[in-house]
Amino acid sequence: MVNNKSKGVFTATVTSNRRIRECFWTIDLEFTGAGAAAFAEFQPGQFVQVDVSHLGLPAEDLIAPDLRDASRRNILLRRPFSFADVTAGPDRTTAELLYCVLGPASVRLTTLSRGDSLSFLGPLGNGFSVPPGKRLALLVVGGMGAPPIRCLAKLLKAEYPGTNVIAFIGAKTAQALPFEGQFEEMPERVDSFVPALARLGIPSAVATDDGSAGYRGFVTERLAQWLDEQRNWSAEGTVIYACGPEPMLAATAKLAAQRNIDCQVSMERRMACGIGVCQSCAVECRVEGSNETVYKLCCQDGPVFDSRTVVFDPPIQVVEEVGLARAIKEGLASPTVDEARILEALEHGEEERS
């Protein structure tokens, strides 16, 4: 995985901020000087920490009614984002920040307009890496996992022309797909449906929980179905890149392990600093050749991890289905999972956070 050392605090200028559809917005940014040089080295999957603490709220009638209560909270910490696109030029680097308006920080971002400044700490963490000898790259996106995968898609097309790239995109509903376009009643097949990827020559298949676009069901089920249909397909020559909610990443990792496919997952954790000092963003990882696990830091050791190393949070429904003992045995739950917590959650009939 790739890490560059020229991280710092840089100011970018907003060149546009617009709503693309539903709750999804995108900000175009421009870095100059040292920031342009630092972000020219940005690797897909790396992230930035954005300071939004100085931004005010939009007028109340511009805030979705279900966010009015939550958005009143003040912001202290920076917020992590992964860029959806980065283009390095001779003296400036542009970047696209795709975001979903869902809380007090993102609602404040909607107030930015052309000419405004934003402070970025970055580039941070380790991005995706492209192992040699891969002829097929499968991109797996769940909802707001789209930005780093889009950034990677562009790099793959530009620098690995011999690699065939196909995207599998999942969301709860057609409205929850974080791309520009019209997705309602889209067919199940793999085709040039998602304009942002089609422009790069990358076909995609969509899956939604309610069937409002593409396949009805989980994106990982759609991926498994597609793999089953392939002839002359080599696991060795394939790599999966995934970003999305943790249960989706866990299912992707399981599928990759069953079929012996290399898989990189981009993890997400609540974090304060993003630079390895606050130790908040613990990701439980296996220690090779032992039953022990350690906590690695999402910000510094990740956010992109080899899927074989990560011990995923067990989705409650998995535990419910197979029982905790089997979930642990099959690597679906951590051996150190707090059993009481899981059982308590089951009793209350909750869904695992995602």
Add this chain to the structure above:
Amino acid sequence: MAKKREVDISVDFAGRRLANPVFTASGTCGYGDELADFMDVNRLGGFITKSITLQPRKGNPAPRIVETDAGMLNAIGLANVGLERFVAEKLPVIARMSVPVFVNVAGERIDDYVAVVERLASEKAIAGFELNISCPNVAKGGISFGRDPEQVKEITSAVRKAAGDRILSVKLAPAVTDISVIARAAVEAGANALSLINTFTAMVIDIETRRPVLANRTGGLSGPAVKPIAVYLVNKVYNEVAKKAGIPILGLGGIRTASDAIEFLIAGASAVAVGTASFIQPDSAVRIIDGIEAYCVRHNVARLADLVGSLA
């Protein structure tokens, strides 16, 4: 980097001359040079490492933090590499730093604290120790030592013997009946500095699931929200214990700007530590140093010591 100093912002801290009164707070700046990409660590008045325990600790499961209005809760659980790896991997880095380094020490039993301090007290690179008897996020040890004056005495005097001629600061928990009683116990047992305050035990609830947000259920509240309480407690301990005993206070709790730091100095702190603010602006500590100097110029404070405890 070095600037011409128009005023003397150096301070005496338990017999050690510090170039300025600004430290990094334990657990917010790593073991040594982690923030070197963002600031010249050697410009600091002092550096305090994250907590070291005798054995390595994995720490708590995630989520370990949650933001609140004007603050954050953390429940890291004293995750650290343990004494052995600290000596092997981190001490050489510390030895290259020119700033006085204090090692924050935590443990479950008094013997654990003593073992860590005994091993490190002969290291030239280490100026002193900060005794963490106020961590709210561990099942054993931590804050349970810091609430009872008899236990504070016992642990402080045991560590004092192990610390030799090094500075020993005891870091106090804020949520106690009378913090001066605890401060006095530490001073009587041989502490030659006091760090206050540590975080407040607190909780944030996810109202959708009716569960605490943190995996540890509770965490320590830090950030601007705690600052006025910290200023009050520093002033109280300065007046009731530290001033008479001639013991310096390291004030911390929600310091984000030079003005915040100056409040602590006026309240009676001889030095200050910057914690949560470094998460947002990694070079906060050096900005605060510059701000303190500018304040002294503006207010004709010739020596920073004149500011300490100058509350009218």
